Amino acid sequence: MFLFEYIPKFGIMNVRILRYLVRFISKKQEVRMGEDMSFEKLTKELFLEILEVLDEKLGENRLELSLNIYGGTVMMACFDARPATKDIDALFETSPIIDNILINIAETYDLDKNWINQDIREPLRQLKQESLKEIYQFKNLKVFAPSAEQMLAMKILSARPEPFKDFDDAEHLIKILEIETLEQVLAIFDKYIGRRYLGDRQKMFLNYVGKDLNKKWKEFSV
Numbered sequence: 307m308f309l310f311e312y313i314p315k316f317g318i319m320n321v322r323i324l325r326y327l328v329r330f331i332s333k334k335q336e337v338r339m340g341e342d343m344s345f346e347k348l349t350k351e352l353f354l355e356i357l358e359v360l361d362e363k364l365g366e367n368r369l370e371l372s373l374n375i376y377g378g379t380v381m382m383a384c385f386d387a388r389p390a391t392k393d394i395d396a397l398f399e400t401s402p403i404i405d406n407i408l409i410n411i412a413e414t415y416d417l418d419k420n421w422i423n424q425d426i427r428e429p430l431r432q433l434k435q436e437s438l439k440e441i442y443q444f445k446n447l448k449v450f451a452p453s454a455e456q457m458l459a460m461k462i463l464s465a466r467p468e469p470f471k472d473f474d475d476a477e478h479l480i481k482i483l484e485i486e487t488l489e490q491v492l493a494i495f496d497k498y499i500g501r502r503y504l505g506d507r508q509k510m511f512l513n514y515v516g517k518d519l520n521k522k523w524k525e526f527s528v
Contacts, residue, residue: 349390350382361444363407373398374450376426384451387478395426434500454479459498465511476515488523
């Protein structure tokens with residue numbers, strides 16, 4: 307098993323790293339056995355339907371809106387990496403009217419009140435640059451999403467052991483980008499984030515991703 311392959315390298319002084327791996331491996335095994343209890347309601351089809359309703363409501367109020375989406379919504383809508391997402395991470399200019407429209411949509415579709423939120427704003431401060439492209443255009447609404455490269459850099463920066471989705475998303479993006487070497491991954495991370503943010507957690511993350519994808523990457527010593 308992967309965990310035991312790393313124990314001789316880490317030793318007693320790296321117990322926190324081992325805990326990180328144990329949490330990730332245990333969680334990933336549970337989910338792959340169908341034990342994931344998370345409730346993800348927003349499918350791609352529902353997402354598109356909601357965008358159409360939002361566009362219609364914007365038109366009724368003579369408003370226009372640009373929506374930059376991130377996170378699981380991008381992995382679902384742009385890269386077909388998952389069937390649904392829990393909520394929508396986005397950046398957009400808000401107003402009392404727009405807030406009311408979003409609340410009404412939540413009530414209509416029985417969604418959580420935070421079904422769309424701007425919590426991503428703080429993590430985005432660490433980006434050196436963005437690479438956004440328009441993915442949907444309606445009469446009053448435009449939707450933009452990051453490139454696969456930017457998403458990969460953000461997934462590495464996040465590097466969460468729980469839930470396991472950062473790992474699966476990173477692996478999915480590496481396949482889409484046809485990346486073969488660790489140097490290619492690091493070049494993308496440096497382009498969007500910067501090497502100074504490549505800490506122990508990110509290095510362990512990349513060690514596992516390379517191992518899981520059977521890549522012959524030189525492993526980081528953590």
